[in-house]
Amino acid sequence: MSPTGSKDPLHIAIIGGGITGVNLALGLQARNVSYSIYERSAGFREIGAGIGFSPNAERAMAALNPDILTSYKRLANPNGEDYFQWVNGCATDEPIFKLHVGKDGFQGGLRSKFLEEWAKLIPPTAVQFSKQLDTITEPTPDSPKLRLHFTDGTTATADAVIGCDGIHSRVRDLLLAPQTTTNPPAPGDQPPSSPPTTAHPTYTHKFCFRTLAPMPAAIAAIGPTQASTRFMYNGPGAHLITYPVGNSTLLNILAVIDATSSTPWPYGQRHTAPGHRSEAERAFEQWGPTARAIVGLFPDSEEGAPLDKWALFDMAEYPMPGYARGRVGVAGDAAHAAGPHLGAGAGMGVEDAAVLAAVLGAIGGWWEGDGEGEGHELLERALRVFNEVRYSRTQWVVHAAREACDLFQWRDEAIGKDPERFGREITELFHTIWKYDVDGMVEEALAKLGAPAS
Numbered sequence: 001m002s003p004t005g006s007k008d009p010l011h012i013a014i015i016g017g018g019i020t021g022v023n024l025a026l027g028l029q030a031r032n033v034s035y036s037i038y039e040r041s042a043g044f045r046e047i048g049a050g051i052g053f054s055p056n057a058e059r060a061m062a063a064l065n066p067d068i069l070t071s072y073k074r075l076a077n078p079n080g081e082d083y084f085q086w087v088n089g090c091a092t093d094e095p096i097f098k099l100h101v102g103k104d105g106f107q108g109g110l111r112s113k114f115l116e117e118w119a120k121l122i123p124p125t126a127v128q129f130s131k132q133l134d135t136i137t138e139p140t141p142d143s144p145k146l147r148l149h150f151t152d153g154t155t156a157t158a159d160a161v162i163g164c165d166g167i168h169s170r171v172r173d174l175l176l177a178p179q180t181t182t183n184p185p186a187p188g189d190q191p192p193s194s195p196p197t198t199a200h201p202t203y204t205h206k207f208c209f210r211t212l213a214p215m216p217a218a219i220a221a222i223g224p225t226q227a228s229t230r231f232m233y234n235g236p237g238a239h240l241i242t243y244p245v246g247n248s249t250l251l252n253i254l255a256v257i258d259a260t261s262s263t264p265w266p267y268g269q270r271h272t273a274p275g276h277r278s279e280a281e282r283a284f285e286q287w288g289p290t291a292r293a294i295v296g297l298f299p300d301s302e303e304g305a306p307l308d309k310w311a312l313f314d315m316a317e318y319p320m321p322g323y324a325r326g327r328v329g330v331a332g333d334a335a336h337a338a339g340p341h342l343g344a345g346a347g348m349g350v351e352d353a354a355v356l357a358a359v360l361g362a363i364g365g366w367w368e369g370d371g372e373g374e375g376h377e378l379l380e381r382a383l384r385v386f387n388e389v390r391y392s393r394t395q396w397v398v399h400a401a402r403e404a405c406d407l408f409q410w411r412d413e414a415i416g417k418d419p420e421r422f423g424r425e426i427t428e429l430f431h432t433i434w435k436y437d438v439d440g441m442v443e444e445a446l447a448k449l450g451a452p453a454s
């Protein structure tokens with residue numbers, strides 16, 4: 001008998017099949033916890049761009065499910081050198097600083113390939129596509145489960161719901177609106193520190209262009225050394241980052257441009273808009289030859305090759321007051337979307353998933369054992385623990401990403417160009433992310449969860 005008085009096994013609904021949702025699913029799978037992913041797209045979908053996973057993210061993958069790490073490593077691109085290297089983009093690539101990333105650390109790869117490979121590990125019966133969550137309703141006397149309502153009029157049930165539905169999360173909105181949450185706050189729930197509906201992403205006044213340049217063209221433009229490994233080009237009001245992906249057949253390029261002095265992002269919550277290479281060329285026109293050659297690798301819409309411009313949003317200004325309420329939680333970008341500047345956002349989602357899988361996995365064990373009558377309180381406790389363990393680190397990352405961007409873009413030129421000061425500050429930021437004790441975090445969560453009252 002289950003703790004809810006029925007014979008149903010513990011069942012978790014995951015909203016969103018992006019990196020966070022898929023990692024959580026595989027973590028639950030490894031712990032024999034039943035789950036369903038509800039994804040609004042018609043399939044697992046990621047954009048055609050690169051992504052890097054830092055060493056902490058790799059450790060979180062291992063803690064979740066060793067198959068996640070194996071699949072990632074199979075596709076991760078070798079680094080030409082085990083260093084992250086920063087140069088002065090305005091001079092002729094004058095070195096500023098290099099940071100050891102560890103053997104095969106912080107490797108890049110293609111987002112779509114990673115997601116595709118992980119998705120192969122998920123049984124088709126555990127996923128429903130074209131299911132966009134609309135709302136969640138309270139349990140009824142007949143059914144102790146939460147009821148999920150989708151925009152197509154269908155419903156489903158679950159014992160807990162985890163919103164991994166990205167920066168414009170619907171689950172976050174439901175969590176923040178008291179009348180639509182599933183349960184009143186449990187004793188010990190952190191009360192919202194600000195009016196709840198204020199938590200939302202805002203434009204950071206930075207936008208970016210991203211592309212995947214064929215490697216032969218990249219080598220012709222910047223040479224084989226710089227195209228073979230992770231480089232960043234720093235300078236006033238902009239920066240460029242490049243690393244190889246796709247088994248070194250492509251160079252991933254991201255150009256981040258400060259828009260502080262220009263008008264607000266005119267496209268509302270839409271993150272992309274048609275862009276022009278000339279805009280990037282203008283931002284880098286006073287820079288050195290390598291930086292300008294990299295910008296020259298972007299497609300040119302004047303020549304019929306469209307180029308999107310991406311607004312960068314984060315949740316620094318209006319953060320979530322907490323990541324869970326009752327039996328509903330949020331993880332990944334839904335909880336704490338950060339700018340891309342430390343290459344850490346997806347890694348934070350994987351770390352979130354590691355904690356959630358551990359605490360929900362522990363409850364899964366009790367659910368079928370001696371947890372009768374208290375299962376749903378245990379789930380609430382698990383989500384409170386998740387919030388306690390993850391809140392301060394993930395909020396810190398949101399702000400640290402902004403700090404890093406200021407360093408790359410020479411908000412203080414004296415620090416930006418000074419190898420010692422830049423090196424000290426950037427090392428501190430990256431090491432706080434990379435050297436995190438992921439196993440310790442999981443142990444802490446399990447210790448806080450304790451055991452069910454006997």
Ligand SMILES: Cc1cc2nc3c(=O)[nH]c(=O)nc-3n(C[C@H](O)[C@H](O)[C@H](O)COP(=O)(O)OP(=O)(O)OC[C@H]3O[C@@H](n4cnc5c(N)ncnc54)[C@H](O)[C@@H]3O)c2cc1C
Nearest residue numbers: 016018019020040052133165166332333340343345346347
């Ligand atoms: C330019 C750029 C570069 C970056 N580079 C890096 C990097 O190198 N390393 C790194 O770690 N991070 C990086 N990040 C951050 C990283 O991309 C994100 O943190 C990560 O992709 C978030 O994953 P997620 O699964 O939480 O959300 P998402 O990827 O947004 O996935 C959410 C999913 O939920 C689905 N969904 C949404 N609403 C609903 C609904 N109502 N019902 C059902 N499904 C729904 C969506 O369709 C989507 O599939 C970068 C970000 C940017 C912008």
